[in-house]
Amino acid sequence: MAKLTMVEAINLALKQEMERDPSVVVLGEDVGKNGGVFRVTQGLYEQFGDARVADTPLSESAIVGVAIGMAVYGLRPVAEIQFEGFIYAAMEQLISHASRIRTRSRGRYYCPLVLRMPYGGGIRAPEHHSESNEALLVHTPGLKVVAPSTPYEAKGLLVSAIRDPDPVIFMEPKRVYRAIKEEVPEEEYSIPLGQSRIVTEGRDVTVISWGAMLQATLKAAALMGERGIRSEVIDLRSLSPLDDETIIESVKKTRRAVIVHEAPRTCGLGAELVARINEKALLYLEAPVERVTGFDTVMPLPKLEQHYLPNAERVVEAMDRVLNF
Amino acid sequence: MAKLTMVEAINLALKQEMERDPSVVVLGEDVGKNGGVFRVTQGLYEQFGDARVADTPLSESAIVGVAIGMAVYGLRPVAEIQFEGFIYAAMEQLISHASRIRTRSRGRYYCPLVLRMPYGGGIRAPEHHSESNEALLVHTPGLKVVAPSTPYEAKGLLVSAIRDPDPVIFMEPKRVYRAIKEEVPEEEYSIPLGQSRIVTEGRDVTVISWGAMLQATLKAAALMGERGIRSEVIDLRSLSPLDDETIIESVKKTRRAVIVHEAPRTCGLGAELVARINEKALLYLEAPVERVTGFDTVMPLPKLEQHYLPNAERVVEAMDRVLNF
Amino acid sequence: MPKRTIQSFQVEWLQVLDEHGNCDEELRPPLSDKEIQKLYEYMVLARILDEKSFKLQREGRLGTYASILGQEAAQVGSAFALQPSDWMFPSFREAGASVVRGLPLRMILQYWSGDERGSQIPEGQNDFPITIPVGTHIPIAAGAAWAAKMKGDNIAVMAYLGDGATSKGDFHEGLNFAGVFSLPVVFLCQNNQWAISVPLSRQTRSKTLAQKAIAYGFDGIQVDGNDVFAVYQAANEAVKRARSGGGPTLIECVTYRMGDHTTADDASRYRKEEDVQEWRKKDPIDRLKKYMAARGLWDEAYEQRVTAAAREQVEVAVTEEEAVPPPDPRDMFRYTFAELTDELKGQMEHFLGGDGRVRL
Amino acid sequence: MPKRTIQSFQVEWLQVLDEHGNCDEELRPPLSDKEIQKLYEYMVLARILDEKSFKLQREGRLGTYASILGQEAAQVGSAFALQPSDWMFPSFREAGASVVRGLPLRMILQYWSGDERGSQIPEGQNDFPITIPVGTHIPIAAGAAWAAKMKGDNIAVMAYLGDGATSKGDFHEGLNFAGVFSLPVVFLCQNNQWAISVPLSRQTRSKTLAQKAIAYGFDGIQVDGNDVFAVYQAANEAVKRARSGGGPTLIECVTYRMGDHTTADDASRYRKEEDVQEWRKKDPIDRLKKYMAARGLWDEAYEQRVTAAAREQVEVAVTEEEAVPPPDPRDMFRYTFAELTDELKGQMEHFLGGDGRVRL
């Protein structure tokens, strides 16, 4: 089996889904000849042509709006927002239309749209190129939100996202894009949406993260492992809907939890996870659930970004706190 | 002292601040001759003229963008978004500029902008006219978010918002606009931002809400009072930043908490409050904090809205649950 | 070395039937007498439905309603150019166009009564539900047109919008996409001079809305929006051009919002009755009536028949609508996704009283 | 009854200095010899700074950088028309304009090195920081212009944007506001034919970008963007018109992005070297040099002096920038609001190791 980067795995998923289903089309800025600024769509233009791999004008709101129209008409558009920091212009289309065409029309119309976007920091990018805004999307009823953490995961989840009959936001941790390689089957497989994944089993503490933060989390778990602490690391995968069962079962077992995300702390997805643990497993908790997150400040430019982003050290400290509460 | 509705109280605050400070200007759709679709700006056009009370084109993104430019140039714009459901188009201006001009320019520029918007359901309005999207704004570093609950509160908080050197989103619970009258001093007063308010003191359970939900909460507290339960009702007032001290002190005292908001449940502001209580008062809790919220569905059209919105009955049930856990 | 003109543009104005019912037969679209009567009948039906809706709202039997009074020609003339296979994207003030499209009148009322089922467009009818956030359906319409083009479907998409909508970013982005990809879409702008209380002069400094098409490299035309022939003529040309690969068109119908913005509005706060009076003389139904009378296509007996039939249709719709049982609150949850997620199932069960409470 | 033309529009093209250095003296703006030399010196300085920035990036001494190569005339010519009291809103590719505005070169480097202090524009200099989200500064610039107008300040605002930016909703909304309120703002569009890999033909179907002004009811003009005289002339007229209450102008400078989009891009993936070659002949610096040489304003000794001085200035800036101590991480928190909130104080203390950990 070939070892692929996440960029290659996503590319493969796109290629195979386009081969399988002629209604799958790709659109966005620079997705054509250029193959995407991260090369995620490389080769698709050559293989499928201009009609199915379309460079668009620089219009985030219309990229999403037009994709909604395509989806409603019967296509399966996979639209790209070049960086997560440029999605705000498309919020009206996402919140006011994509997420609610099905319910507004009581099922007459629906919107099988995938919106891919690289997200997160750590690659020394300019302003707005390093944000982690999943909470805005998770708070929007009617959207599904997925964040793969590894190449294998990315391929399997994207296949499910494309085949899903509802809008899926597919958040790609750009820091992972080329950071790790993994065996990724050429053959078709899919990973169902809505399910989290236990990466390492353990009984002492549950650590929940997703996307690029999984790497820091695993590193922290390994460091703690050297000290005899057995962490149960959960890759959230599906940010909306949430997989309460996996999370709650784990916390009931370990009685301690740490949540790790890049986004600002206040009203981040971490808060929701704490709230659910509080609701469903309060009496099991031996310590307050800890959140290791970005600060409630603007994500800084590269010279300060390493201070902003959670890292293994900060995760270890939080694990220590829940263990020694 | 005159008894005023919230509409009248806000109108009075605007009028007095415009009289006090010539740099205060009002802009938005229909704010001029028409006096605003809710009459909040009534009379201002006549008093201050077209130059300071400007009807704008139908362009939410530019209303905010232009107001940012005005603020940066040295004015104190008070912009109106006609209904909260139309703010999404302005998210890019809010998140990518208003909230971060100060930090981006390391203090050289800043943005003393107030963005007023009616929010929330319960008035049988069309789609998008009944949303409660405070969590999106609270999750954005660099914005302050305020939601008054009564006429008196509205006047005092708006004065502070206008005088604040940073962008403040002023969320007006439209259901309260004319629902209650209250004595509101003609004289100048202000209520500092960042502080919550204990509405009724009590020792048995803390109930936190804001905006229009305060009415349902108080009704529930009264019903529980008949059963001898003494509720400590907190009007959150400042949604960002949060007043942890007031909340945590109260929960430490009552050991039980219920949070009430209209917004969808997942990643709503309620989750953040639960997370903070978890972090700072876990060991005090006798029961999981309960959230009484909108559902994770689109806010329905009028025929179903009463099923969506939290009411006193649902608050009472949640209070019962935390009391009988 | 040059300072020279490199581009020139013209904006044209089309009127076929003036306010006195005089018709330029050369410009008149080749409609049969039957079709002309059909146009008339649709306009009458639209107006009677509109009057009834307004009354129902005042009686508390309908929610906020947006009247189309005065805009019947713009709506009926344009929708009349569409085939059932074409797609139609209304804004929120298109009861007249929806009538032509054949949307059950009951559903129009149901929508304004605050019931999502009014937007459950019948299978096979290619109409989008009403869009409330102004202008945001424009890129969606462009996207549907793009999909049609990709699939090789020989159809046109028509998107309705108001003068206010031309100020929204989505108007710009949508029309720009339509231009770049030469999409089969017609943007039908009803310039009724007002966006609630904001007059056209506060919406744009451009003399016409039609000229905005120049920015996107395709044609815009301004027509007398109270002249059903002119509207039909322009729409029909544009729709045909779209279907045959000629790309998009922007049509500005100059008309007037005779009523309040909605039943929640009071236009007397911001405009003079005289201005409205001026436009009463230009009524779209009157002028067609005059023309038809002169041509022998209209007489009192016909008028009676037409209005009686329309009244009957509307009354039936009202009765039907009011007989519909209230929506099932479970619908809030059911249609969020194709399948109810566990989370929503939980919330619905909680709502239904899973822990002992019954709410239904 | 009419189908008649009701509006006509022209778009003009202005070129003063052709690529061979031939000048139309009648059209030439009345600049003194000194001023002409100043224009030249700014362009040379801009280019040398640009080359240096590119090199520093390649050496790992600077972050992602967006080259202005080829666009010197468009930037220098336009910024030269501004007074210090005027306001300037750059996009992200305006190092040339910033040089003219007097932004310390050190700060330009500092910004691209990933340090917010590069955006801490010196007090008294009315330049906005770089805006990364394309086109979003346009309504902000309009707002500043509106504020200036309200305050009676006799200034103009200039907002820079690219061809790609014309597709954004904010372009539309911002220009529309500027038209409606007749604001003192100049929109200076550098049409460099590309938005990363997307060519102009995918950005719009309109033949020019200048014609987009027609949609907003004000003037647009297309100029040879590699002709510093034409750019200056158009900018100067527009800025004066703005200051004197004549409202906004859109200027399209036709130019070419000679380099990659940024140092993170590889343009050979999507465009042919031949196309770039064509534009090399139109180099803005060469043609001014030829003109100046013919007028006796340029010789080798002058060239040596000018480049040496520019090199020196740039080297000093690099040294200065690299000597700046790294930013204090506390700055992340400090500038979020005027006053640190309790919440942020807590987060900062936690970050600083309030519980025993030291991170600085």
Ligand SMILES: Cc1ncc(C[n+]2csc(CCOP(=O)(O)OP(=O)(O)O)c2C)c(N)n1
């Ligand atoms: C994005 C958005 N902003 C504001 C509103 C509130 N609103 C409803 S209709 C309207 C005016 C629309 O004017 P126009 O486009 O001319 O349509 P008309 O009402 O004249 O049919 C406004 C401001 C809205 N629905 N959507």
Ligand SMILES: Cc1ncc(C[n+]2csc(CCOP(=O)(O)OP(=O)(O)O)c2C)c(N)n1
């Ligand atoms: C809203 C937004 N979308 C996407 C990007 C990524 N991006 C950066 S520059 C650019 C192209 C800009 O083209 P143009 O406006 O012509 O300016 P130029 O780069 O040619 O100077 C893109 C797509 C961005 N910065 N902002």
Ligand SMILES: [Mg+2]
């Ligand atoms: Mg209108």
Ligand SMILES: [Mg+2]
């Ligand atoms: Mg460009």
